[in-house]
Amino acid sequence: MLNNGSRSVYQGKTSQLVLAFDVGTTFSGISYAILEPGSIPAIRGITQFPGQENVGGDCKIPTLLYYSKDGVLQAAGAEAQDQLIEEKAADNQWYKVEWFKLHMRPKVASTAHLTTMIPPLPPGKTAMQVFADFLRYLQKCAQTYIEERHADGEKTWRALKPDARYVLTHPNGWEGTQQSEMRQAAVSAGLIPDDANGHSRLSFLTEGEASLHFCIQSDLTAKMVKSGRGVLIVDAGGGTIDISAYRYVQNSGFEEIAVPQCHLQGSVLVTTRAEALLDTLLKDSKFSVDLKHIAQSFDKSTKHVFKSSDDWQFIKFGSPSDRDESYNIRRGQLKLPGTEVAKCFAPSVDCIVNAIENHRCKISPDIRAVFLVGGFAANTYLFNIIKSRFAPGGIDVSRPDPNRVNKAVADGAISFYLGGFVTSRMARFDYGTSATVDYVASKVDHQSRSLSVRVDCIGRPILNGHFSKLLTKGTKVTENEEFRCSYSDVSLTKEDLKVVQINIICYRGNLKSIEWIDEDPALKLLLIISLVAGMFHTLCYVKADTASMARGLRVKKRKAGDTTMKYYEIYFDVVLKLGKTEFKAHLEWEEKGVTKTTPTTLFYDPEDSIPDFVQ
Numbered sequence: 001m002l003n004n005g006s007r008s009v010y011q012g013k014t015s016q017l018v019l020a021f022d023v024g025t026t027f028s029g030i031s032y033a034i035l036e037p038g039s040i041p042a043i044r045g046i047t048q049f050p051g052q053e054n055v056g057g058d059c060k061i062p063t064l065l066y067y068s069k070d071g072v073l074q075a076a077g078a079e080a081q082d083q084l085i086e087e088k089a090a091d092n093q094w095y096k097v098e099w100f101k102l103h104m105r106p107k108v109a110s111t112a113h114l115t116t117m118i119p120p121l122p123p124g125k126t127a128m129q130v131f132a133d134f135l136r137y138l139q140k141c142a143q144t145y146i147e148e149r150h151a152d153g154e155k156t157w158r159a160l161k162p163d164a165r166y167v168l169t170h171p172n173g174w175e176g177t178q179q180s181e182m183r184q185a186a187v188s189a190g191l192i193p194d195d196a197n198g199h200s201r202l203s204f205l206t207e208g209e210a211s212l213h214f215c216i217q218s219d220l221t222a223k224m225v226k227s228g229r230g231v232l233i234v235d236a237g238g239g240t241i242d243i244s245a246y247r248y249v250q251n252s253g254f255e256e257i258a259v260p261q262c263h264l265q266g267s268v269l270v271t272t273r274a275e276a277l278l279d280t281l282l283k284d285s286k287f288s289v290d291l292k293h294i295a296q297s298f299d300k301s302t303k304h305v306f307k308s309s310d311d312w313q314f315i316k317f318g319s320p321s322d323r324d325e326s327y328n329i330r331r332g333q334l335k336l337p338g339t340e341v342a343k344c345f346a347p348s349v350d351c352i353v354n355a356i357e358n359h360r361c362k363i364s365p366d367i368r369a370v371f372l373v374g375g376f377a378a379n380t381y382l383f384n385i386i387k388s389r390f391a392p393g394g395i396d397v398s399r400p401d402p403n404r405v406n407k408a409v410a411d412g413a414i415s416f417y418l419g420g421f422v423t424s425r426m427a428r429f430d431y432g433t434s435a436t437v438d439y440v441a442s443k444v445d446h447q448s449r450s451l452s453v454r455v456d457c458i459g460r461p462i463l464n465g466h467f468s469k470l471l472t473k474g475t476k477v478t479e480n481e482e483f484r485c486s487y488s489d490v491s492l493t494k495e496d497l498k499v500v501q502i503n504i505i506c507y508r509g510n511l512k513s514i515e516w517i518d519e520d521p522a523l524k525l526l527l528i529i530s531l532v533a534g535m536f537h538t539l540c541y542v543k544a545d546t547a548s549m550a551r552g553l554r555v556k557k558r559k560a561g562d563t564t565m566k567y568y569e570i571y572f573d574v575v576l577k578l579g580k581t582e583f584k585a586h587l588e589w590e591e592k593g594v595t596k597t598t599p600t601t602l603f604y605d606p607e608d609s610i611p612d613f614v615q
Helices: 077-081 083-092 100-104 109-114 127-149 153-163 176-188 196-200 207-217 222-227 267-282 286-305 338-363 380-393 405-418 521-528 547-551
Strands: 016-023 027-035 064-067 073-076 095-098 165-170 202-206 230-236 241-249 253-256 261-263 313-316 333-336 367-373 396-398 422-426 430-438 461-471 476-478 483-491 499-507 536-545 556-560 563-577 584-591 594-598 600-603
Touching: 016 127, 016 153, 016 207, 016 405, 027 127, 027 405, 064 077, 064 127, 073 077, 073 083, 073 127, 077 083, 100 127, 100 176, 127 153, 127 176, 165 176, 165 207, 165 405, 176 202, 176 536, 196 202, 202 207, 202 405, 207 230, 207 241, 207 367, 207 405, 230 338, 241 338, 261 338, 267 286, 267 338, 286 313, 313 338, 333 338, 338 367, 338 380, 367 380, 380 396, 430 483, 461 483, 461 499, 461 563, 499 563, 499 584, 536 584, 547 563, 547 584, 547 594, 584 600
Parallel strands: 016 165, 165 202, 230 367, 253 422, 367 396
Antiparallel strands: 016 027, 064 073, 064 095, 230 241, 241 253, 241 261, 313 333, 422 476, 430 461, 430 499, 483 563, 499 536, 536 600, 556 563, 563 584, 584 594
16 A cells, blocks of 8 residues: 555545556556545555466466357456466367457558567457457456455445446557557447546546656655756556656646657567577477466566576476476476576667767756656566666666565556646647648748649638747646647638638657648658658548538628639637546637637547658
8 A cells, every 4th residue: 555645535426446557568567545525545556366376465366367169258367377367268268368469550651660570469359459458357346355355345346336436557668649549449348428527537647657656655755856967767567668757846746848758669579589598599309389387487487587698598398207308308307597588688778878968968968867657667687787877977766665666556546536746747749630721932941832822712821830839849838738729711601611620740760840741851862762651640630510610600702704703711729638548629610709619529540650641
């Protein structure tokens, strides 16, 4: 249980249940709090799951499922590792599903290499559907635990479940598309109903920020709070390495001081590289048929206890009779030089070292502390390398108690719900919309695009593909801060103006002031070779009912040659709010001196792609 000395008394009038689900690439955990009026909330963890004998504060279960051939879930979590289940799975040819979370990652060029490395999903199953099945399983685990370990547990669950609040955590690099899929999964799993009230009961939080809250509640940040210096949170998990930087501001809270990073270099990549190493070493031996089993043994044991490249490492995979001296196999153990195992760790370790160095030298020179959290952070070799690299330079490198490091994200998510400590965040990209502008022949940038000029419905020459920026990358954004830009739409009929749809896009490139979509150098090159990618991506679509605005429009007239055109035009602002953990947007306009706001719906594409407006 976390220190709750600085937490406020719950002011609500009725009891409430809050559940945080940390669905990790390899392991998952649950934390919760039961809020009682007039009491200080306590953060608790689910410390025992079905099929798991050990009980402890660091208790997590493997993110693992088995499906039958007809797509029916057969087992999940620790129960899926039961020997009887594994035998049934082999006999009935069940589909083993692991690392499914990585299938939900943003589909951008930097993650394309993972496509062939991630185990495939069962036929007919999407990652969102598997995610929903696993959430449903976690919910059942939470129910069983609370019913069995609280006084009147069954009554408590029945009373609090209908209005329970949920926090789902995700890597720093996940965006609105992934949050939308997670919400769909939560609805499908029966956590929340698919309506406005149900959606309001679900919150999202990055794993980096959740880890910060854990460190604060664990008093790890106390020294940095007093000094006002920066702190770097390195959440090293199974799939991703999330890097987040913060500084405490007196009488305000923690502010994010750098754009959060997400690198797909978690511990599963160490296992993948080890499997490639083993394949090379044993491909001509009689043990090559046991390659998968040997790699699993490395993953479960050797990887976790690895401490030094100077020592021999052992992978125990067979019986005492398994022996082949020519391959360093004795008594069912493969003997490997520590230097070879270190090579499997090297890209992940180098990723963390380079990220810390980049923050210190280029982004946040006042970083004076690094906190390593997440399951991968429990590895002694990783911790020692990071500490030896930065401690001589006055950087304090530390990690939570190993018995609690696995629960940092889930516990931190509950802490966030009870009262967030982060008061401002950094915009990760340049955000804006694809705008159509009037063609002005005297402007140089318009002249260079003269071949793309077209005529709108009322005869005006216009250009597509202008990047109308709403927010610049690296801008500090507070929770309630709004960013807006004015737009208009024109039509020959009112009917066409009753619904407005705007695509919100983000620019992931490095150009400092980009005004046109075709200025993206990556896009230019890729278009030449007929690929559909680039640095501009559709983040979402803002769809709003503007019928009331259209009804009040008066006809306008425009002289076009010898003809008088009659048309209608609406004016509105697109308003963004990115200060919280979930993206928000809406439309505003003035009507007879009164500011009106339309309810809006955000739509997300299943995958990032070049927006439709690119010509």
